[in-house]
Amino acid sequence: MDNTQENLDIKDILKKIIGEKWITEDSTGVFIIKDCIVVQSFTGKNYTYRVVNYVTGDQKYLFYKRQELAKQDYDGVIEKIKALSFYDMKQASDGSEMIDLIFRDIFPKYGFVVREEQVELSKHIYENMKERKISLSDIAVGLGKTHAYLIAAMVHSIFARKGRFYKQMPIVITTSSIELQRSIIKEYIPEISKMLIENGMISSPITCVLRKGKENYVCENRLKDYFQSLDPKRKRSSEYKGLQKLIQSRNIDLADAEDISGYDKRKINVKSSQCMKCSKFKTCAFQQFMKEARKSTYHFQICNHNYYLADILKRKDGRRSLLPDYQTVIIDEAHKLMDAANQMYGTTINEHEVNHLMKKISPTYSKKKSQKELKNLTSEVMALNQMFFDALTEQIPGTAFFDDTEKFPTTITLRIMTLLKKMVLTIHEISKKMSYTERQFLIDIKAVLDGLRVFLLETNIYWMENPKAKGQRMLASIPKVISKELGDDLWTVKRSMILTSGTLAVDGDFSYIKHQLGMNTISDWKINELTKSSPFHFKKNCMLYMPKKIPFPNVDDEAYIHEVGQEISRLIDASNGHALVLFTSYKPLRLIFQHIKEKHPNRQLIAMNRGRNTGIDEFKESQNAVLFATGSMWEGVNIPGDVLSHLIIVKLPFPIPDPISDYEKSLYPDMNEYLKSVLIPKMLIKLRQGVGRLIRSETDTGVISILDVRASDNGRYHQEVLHALPECRRAEGINDIQAFLKEKKDKLYFE
Incomplete structure (x- = not known):
């Protein structure tokens, strides 16, 4: 979004000014600086150069040369352009003025209606970004909050560059729905970027990247192995062709893969436990994507609430972060943030996953003593696992089995605690006895052990899910102090946080959401609240x-x-x-x-x-x-x-x-x-x-x-x-x- 450096990406602007008949069709573009483009024509002997303001159509002949203009000569040309009266005609003096300019002058050219409340919202968000404060805004459907916060963010980036201690950092946008994320990446940002370039507000496209969990991407190794194991006569033709097409395309985003079933996706997605030991780790398309995505050069990093909280938790534990460093976060659909927190700060133990892991670790042959011991231990864990979940199910009162109950109350009794401890000790024993082949499952073993140990604590709320579905039963928990933990992790860092939703307040009062998200200890001066009612009649x-x-x-x-x-x-x-x-x-x-x-x-x-x-x-x-x-x-x-x-x-x-x-x-x-x-x-x-x-x-x-x-x-x-x-x-x-x-x-x- 830098509009003070020359930009060589000129195709769209050149097409526009040729279409306006401001220059001839045989002209070529050299570079763009703010709202001006330098164009070149060849007369047969010489190269002639002129500058055109691609917003207003004003232009001026510069000079001619026998040789083409070299890049090292650009600085001198730029100084000449800056002296022209029509250069940078619409540059705002501050962020608020630029927001006005975009919503009132530029957007209407493309059919947008000026909404005063949308302009106010964008300015409110911009001021909070500038002052690194927390904004809570309850904005009704139809007011255009997505455009409001995107423009505020872009303007903030433009003016932040002028600061003395500026450091390139992306802005994080987190939402709860993939539909909104896709719309922001594929519609909103490209559309706004094009409009602002065409009107000289920025000189290069706005960049963004969508960040998702590993399970949403293709593992090339797993895909090839799985595809080779299939019998084309027994596999549904459309699914077989879909997998074949995926191999040829080298596309790694499963959301874009066509004709591939959920079962197939689970067979070919990236698995954490298999990445580090993979021989193709350095050349893997997924790893290359991750390396590129982590760069701070993107203007926007876009993810869902779970991914954003996963990044927060990794930083908290001193592990490598998922996102590059950032100073501004926009949390859209913020009313869903607590649901994501319950998942990310919570722990689950799934009966099926424990059994499935034990079956994978259990040796196929048991001729050696070590193989027999390992097989016996994995069998013991599976038996304990069933007894553990049977005992939990017995604790659920009959009155709890209502039609729509999803979380069933259960109690960790002395017997259940004994089974739990025995399971932890046995799995720990398995981790010590695994051969080189089975050691690929160490990450999975650690995850199960960490999960089980949580249930030995007394500081959590517990419940069961699917208690009547034997084999698919699940024990879940969250900390009793989840709001405090979330509050400590989110609000203690000095960065601007923009929370917005159509349903964040109750009759203009944000007390409920502030209590839920652990904001009660934050000073009032640090939080700015805003409600905007519907523009519809x-x-x-x-x-x-x-x-x-x-x-x-x-x-x-x-x-x-x-x-x-x-x-x-x-x-x-x-x-x-x-x-x-x-x-x-x-x-x-x-x-x-x-x-x-x-x-x-x-x-x-x-x-x-x-x-x-x-x-x-x-x-x-x-x-x-x-x-x-x-x-x-x-x-x-x-x-x-x-x-x-x-x-x-x-x-x-x-x-x-x-x-x-x-x-x-x-x-x-x-x-x-x-x-x-x-x-x-x-x-x-x-x-x-x-x-x-x-x-x-x-x-x-x-x-x-x-x-x-x-x-x-x-x-x-x-x-x-x-x-x-x-x-x-x-x-x-x-x-x-x-x-x-x-x-x-x-x-x-x-x-």
Whole structure:
């Protein structure tokens, strides 16, 4: 982003000024300096040179030479250009002025609308970067926060270069979704880069690199070995050709590989334990990519929250970092950072992984004494592993097995602790008895031992996952003080931290997220907060319906299921489908879907099951279907246009109790305090995420129906819900919904 050095990448600029007929087609470009390009023409005897301002079209003849201009002569030419009146015409004096220039003068040339709140947001972010402060911003959908923080970051980089103690460092952008990462790399940054170059703001392209975990990349050795082991007659033709194509292309990013199954990807991806001893380590395409990616010359390093936290933890432990040194971090989708922290600071022991490792270590032959000993030890660990998980499962109370429970409470009893210690000792014994061949598994052995030892501590919260799936059971834990640990790791380093999301605050209050992320000990002067409401006309384009006569939510009450089913049936008739019905769990989804299916045999109804995401595409391609969903559909899904015009929220999305929330609850003096400080903020954030699925553009229109009596006019959480949502028209009954949609939609909508 340096706009004070000559830039030799001139193809696009040359094409532009030839197209504008400012120079002849036989001209060639020499170099660019800020908003000017030096062009060369050959007359047959001499080379003539002129300078053109490629933004304004101003130009001036410079000189002619018998020989082509040499690079060592550029400095003298640059001095002549700097003296011209049309050189660097649009250079801003400071960052704030440059942000204004970009949003108000440059972007509108390319069809962008000037949004005052977007400009304010970009300036807010820039000031926090400059002062190395922490920014918390809650920014509604449609305001353009991605462009706001990218421009702020680019402007910050331009002006930071002018500082006396400047050191080249990238800016880290971390998000929770791969879709946003790809959009930033493939759309936002190239598009902004092109616009700024064309307008003389920068002279060379903005560079970025996507960083992902090793498992997302191809190991060339494993790929070749796996491919050679396949029988083309028994392997699906498309998958076989996909692997063949991957070998030929030398592409290492599995996300770009076509026609390759998840099973195949696990067979060919990079494995940490096999890298260091690999004979092709120095020539490996993955290692070359990693060497290049770690360079600080990239303007942006882009990753997900897990990768960013993995880098933090490696630095903390004194290990080699994943990312180069940086002074600014942008955390987009920051409401998901704590979920990533629970994974990265947590520990899991998987029944299958322990057994699988023991099977790999166990010798095929056991003729020698050492082989027999090793085989017996691995068999003993597998037996202990099963007893360990059986004992854990027995500790789970029968009342815990609800339909949608994912984290099951368990207790580390004296017997379980004994089994755990015995397993640790036996695995340690295995590590000492392994031959040279088996020593390739030392890294995996260490990982299992480190994981098991965590469960000997009393400072953690424990739970089980998949307790009824023998062989796939998992024991998990996180530290009780995870917020403090996260806070110590994130906020004690002097760097600017920009946290942004559409749902970071509750009614403009950031207390919940600050508590969650361990920010309570940070001085107020170091944190700047900002909220920006939606630029969309909700009062004009959106109606809110909250009926009063629905029974109190109780999935086990047949009367409740019947009444809610009846109301949903009437609502989807009122909107002629075009509806997303959002649930908080699968049991009511199944029961109510069945009820609606019987009532509407001719309507296209789609139910999302666990692990089935094809329903989203089916819904998007439909004209007026109804999608019944839960889980991931509460956030991050964009369904544009009239396909989704009615969002029906069956129940307020309070979190399902689990061992983490049980511990959290114990920290508060009473249930009311816990409800006010944790449960209601969590519910309102999730509710806002769900509501965000409906109105995604200036032209979207639709209805939000909330069928939880606790949200209705006399309900316990009515005021909190109203304050959390944008101001909409209110519907008193279903007739109001029909009238509103007839006013907003064309005739085709009702066919």
